[in-house]
Amino acid sequence: MIHSSALPSRFVGRAEELAAVAGSLSEQRLVTLTGVGGVGKSRLASEAVERLGHRGGRAVVRVDLWPLQNDKLLVPAVAHALGFANHSATDTLEAFTR
DSSP states (O other), X not given: OOOGGGSOSOOOSOHHHHHXXXXXXXXXXXXXOOXXXXXXXXXXXXXXHHHHSEETTEEOOOOOOTTOSSGGGHHHHHHHHTTOOOOSSSOHHHHHTO
């Protein structure tokens, strides 16, 4: 995860992309930013989290997927980012989506 101190202090431009992320978050619970390396996905995601914080009573969080070596790590990564801990015998995905 990139810490905010490692990012430039000002967010310049990209208003259209930020508005698109905000619009997508108003319609969907999960938004994925994709693109080739170096185009600013991480910076845009960080800015969206900082500006949007909570939308409709739901937290807006960022989950970095690039370090995952296995698709089975997706659910635990998202659960961790949301602070969700499964302390039951139920599968994490099942408990997470209840």
